[in-house]
Amino acid sequence: MGGIRWATFDCFGTLVDWRHGIANGIDLLFPGQGGTLLEVYNGHEAEVQTESPGMRYRGVLAEALRRTARDAGLDLRADDAHVLGDTIAYWPVFPEVAASLTELRAAGWRIALLTNCDQDIIGETQRRLGAPVDTVVTAEMVGSYKPNHNHFTRFEEAFGATRDRWVHVAQSYFHDMEPAKALDVPRVWINRQADGRDPSIADAVLPDLHGLTATVEAVNGRARS
Template sequence: MLSGTPRPSWITFDCYGTLIQWDEGLRIAVATILAGKPEAIDSEQLIATYDRHEHALEQAPPHRSFRAIAGEALGLALRELGVEVGEADARILTDAIGRMPPFPEVVGTLAALKQSDFKLCIISNTDDDIIAGNVAQLGGHIDRVITAEQAGAYKPSRRIFEVAHAALGIEPDAVVHICASPHLDLVTTRELGLRDVWIDRGTGRTPADGYQPHAVLTNLAGVPKLFGDAGWR
């Protein structure tokens, strides 16, 4: 529960899947890639295989750019499924990520939070140049963006959160983190004892070990009321 806890000065957000339509955009990118292949494979199987390789590569030293990891993960996934890798495949994927749009309610919700004098920061497992295209679609409401490129670490490492809090000049009790990613973000908010709001968009992903975040919403539109009910006006 958030009621009875101090009003945060900063709200931090995961980006992809929380603010930006990741699953939807990834399906479009994968369909484009597969349209040029003679092999017939299931796009959802490719996405699941890509996702597994991507997360494994993010945790393998040394730290590398998300662009490099995404390209390698895609190549590994295609080869695993018996599909030839094309020279343009990785570029199609990474270029598509920066064009992925926000969910319909996101820009209006961010505007409402700014009007209530909250400062807004994104913490994301990506590169600065990739996320720039997504942030440009968020109505100018985001105050700071902290990426894995800046932190030299990917979630669920606590380092990316610690780098963000240091950059914002705040202690953990001055922030609430909002995310749709239980297997990355909620792992770390639990470890750090951060207040968290899980946006459960019905993907089937669930928090590990029965963890219960401080609040659960189906989309971002309910955040201003949630905060109002907590007394943060």
């Protein structure tokens, strides 16, 4: 496997519009509240993942939504707590994803997803990405959520990925850029939200996946030099 070049990706936030999916899910229950409560939800999701690393992602979605509703003083009915898990298969893929992944594969890169979700969820999502994915490492498989290093180490051990033939691509600074830097995995930050944190944590920064192949090639070239 030593000659294979791997590009690993986070899925939700990087390839799939996670923010749109969460906000719309909240709006289904509490019209007009999705945008307002999105960052509250975001904080609770990371909190639940840290507290309960073995919890399935559907459970994390539900518990984070319960806490968000509680903080906002909203009445969340028990059966409505699962709205995010029920709709996640339909969250929109960013428009440039299919073409960008297709171009990357054509340049000789294999694609893997290192995702903080369950295997059934990523299975439903993969079919909508518009390009084949070679392998997936899920939170369900490793028993923890990023930024824990288990996704990265499991992938490295399973596929013999080496730093001169591996680039990680992701949107989340906390979940992906920080652990990838700690592990010295070459990395491209997809800064979709114009996050003002230190960009030097990444080897390259893009606002979306346009120009991805050239950027991944350049980062890999520097890692091999």
